[in-house]
Amino acid sequence: MAARSEDERPTLEDVAAFAGVSRSTASRALNDDTYVSARSREKVLAAARDLGYSPNQAARSLVTRRTGAIAVVLSEPEARLLDDPYRTAVMRAGYRELADVGCQMVLIFSDTREDLTRTVRFLEGGHVDGVLVFAPHRADPLPRALRLLRVPVVFGGQAADLRRGVHVVDFDNEGGARLAVQHLVSAGRSRIATIAGPQDQGASIDRLAGWRKTLVDAGLDPADLVEEADFTLAGGARAMASLLDRVPDLDAVFVASDMMAVGALRTLSSAGRSIPDDVAVVSFDDNATLAPEMTPPLTSVHQDPREQVRAMVETLMNVLDGREPPPRRQILPVSLTVRESS
């Protein structure tokens, strides 16, 4: 038998030979299958260790039809994504949660039309076993395109106009907004404005709806109190400026994200309004590196991206393992973290 040269990776066959057993037995030992004697198992594991063996994934995938990789798709315009801490949290959580179930994360950014074709082709290509898609906006063609694929998909956040037949894990955006605004109402505020997120996105729409309904329920008039921004700091600052301009007597504002709230805070303080005395501020996300760090620290609706990702991974794994969970919309609860800004 020819000696395998140093730089060649040892194969299962090599390990088997070294351990003095057959390839089959070696495979069983390594994948701890049933019916392997303790003795053989020992020998195989020792051989694998000695030779520095690690299985060839391609060969394994070829027969198991599983790659052990999951795609995480972020389909948002670059600018928005760049300073969105929610995305970062999602990426990290995705990495961890997937690693915990033995999967690798393949990150995919998909904004432009060329991205779409590329993304679809890639997902088509059998590189991954499943896909997690985060917060697509309404106009996003991706969800529809994915519909036609043979790859299992789970959405994080409302999946555009696909309402049935898909797996979705979402936060209780409307409930969270209600919580926030109710808190302001209870504190006696009566001119409660809002800086909403882009209205082509499920989460933004729901948060705005929660704000509006709560005001109406409290007998307050929401007219003229809405400004839409794009989830960025600068956008939040601008929106706050135009609100102040239009509604100088506002005494509270519900901002649909922490990042926009940072911008709003800046505008408010340069306008000489004191927080929370003149204007109370409540935001959404309760990002650990943002909300508590502001001056004053922000009251914010708390959501845990990690929880969301975990639920998504769990659902995906159920699909992959053939347990065929019924497609449904899971709504995760949120809570209100009260700090000095309100």
Added chain:
Amino acid sequence: MAARSEDERPTLEDVAAFAGVSRSTASRALNDDTYVSARSREKVLAAARDLGYSPNQAARSLVTRRTGAIAVVLSEPEARLLDDPYRTAVMRAGYRELADVGCQMVLIFSDTREDLTRTVRFLEGGHVDGVLVFAPHRADPLPRALRLLRVPVVFGGQAADLRRGVHVVDFDNEGGARLAVQHLVSAGRSRIATIAGPQDQGASIDRLAGWRKTLVDAGLDPADLVEEADFTLAGGARAMASLLDRVPDLDAVFVASDMMAVGALRTLSSAGRSIPDDVAVVSFDDNATLAPEMTPPLTSVHQDPREQVRAMVETLMNVLDGREPPPRRQILPVSLTVRESS
């Protein structure tokens, strides 16, 4: 011949049969190899389109010994990473640049010790063709571990204590710092403090060195004018506070990152110092969503993460294609973008 059921993915053999040619010819046509008649090529491409064929990557990798995937390793503590726009820029650039050379990005976060083993095992496992490692800190055991691997690695930023035999693409951190400080000196500032980054990282060390040397060259005394922080906003704010405390008469500060500069700005303005009249501020990174957006807009040392990633990918591709480029340290130039803060 048995008809293949609907949900089964068509194989190359199916395409060949459909096109009325052999598997070999089909393969050649699809990979546009030489020696395929125009006629055959047509037929094969049409067949592939009609059947919705996409090649099985596992099978291909098995024989080509190429996976078409590149790992991007970010090895930094979570907190630091979360709001570091440089990382985000790197991720996006990595995604784009790799896509352009037909590779997929597999993102890997590696902070903890368990991460290290997991990461090494993964990279060992032949899942990826090469690795891009970003700004490891000095104590990071990862670069050493990677040394032993059979996978080509390119570092972005100084690779800990490995100085030779590795591929590195770095920015001219020292030169950038010199540019920044020289700019302050030329403007007549004489008490120029600095907020340095963590000194276990090459970039931070070099930036600090550039600051120090420029001061000395200008006949100024750097003593007591250094404060170290951790690249976060809050860290920058704290560092600025303690500098003001210690050196109340400082008239300029060179901050080693935009994010820290944002914190410093905040401290300065709440201390009632006007910028740039009382204190001039120059930072490093010139992040598009940060530096120009501040009040006042920040003068910052401009570096282009995309350029860095591009160079890294290029080097990696050269290695993968067997062109054996000599391991070396590429230094990318930086420039100074002057805005109102100085």
Added chain:
DNA sequence: TCGGGTTCTGGGAGCGCTCCCAGACGGTTG
């Protein structure tokens, strides 16, 4: 002692692809 189960093992087939090689074909040359 023998059957009948359980435990364990090794060989063969095959996943879908690429690469190598032998040979067919057509066109040019001596």
Added chain:
DNA sequence: CAACCGTCTGGGAGCGCTCCCAGAACCCGA
């Protein structure tokens, strides 16, 4: 017309693994 070239094609081997199956080894009670 043979010899030769470049162009094109199909079949076979093989990448490294898992899975199936036949059979060996062993243990137990009848």
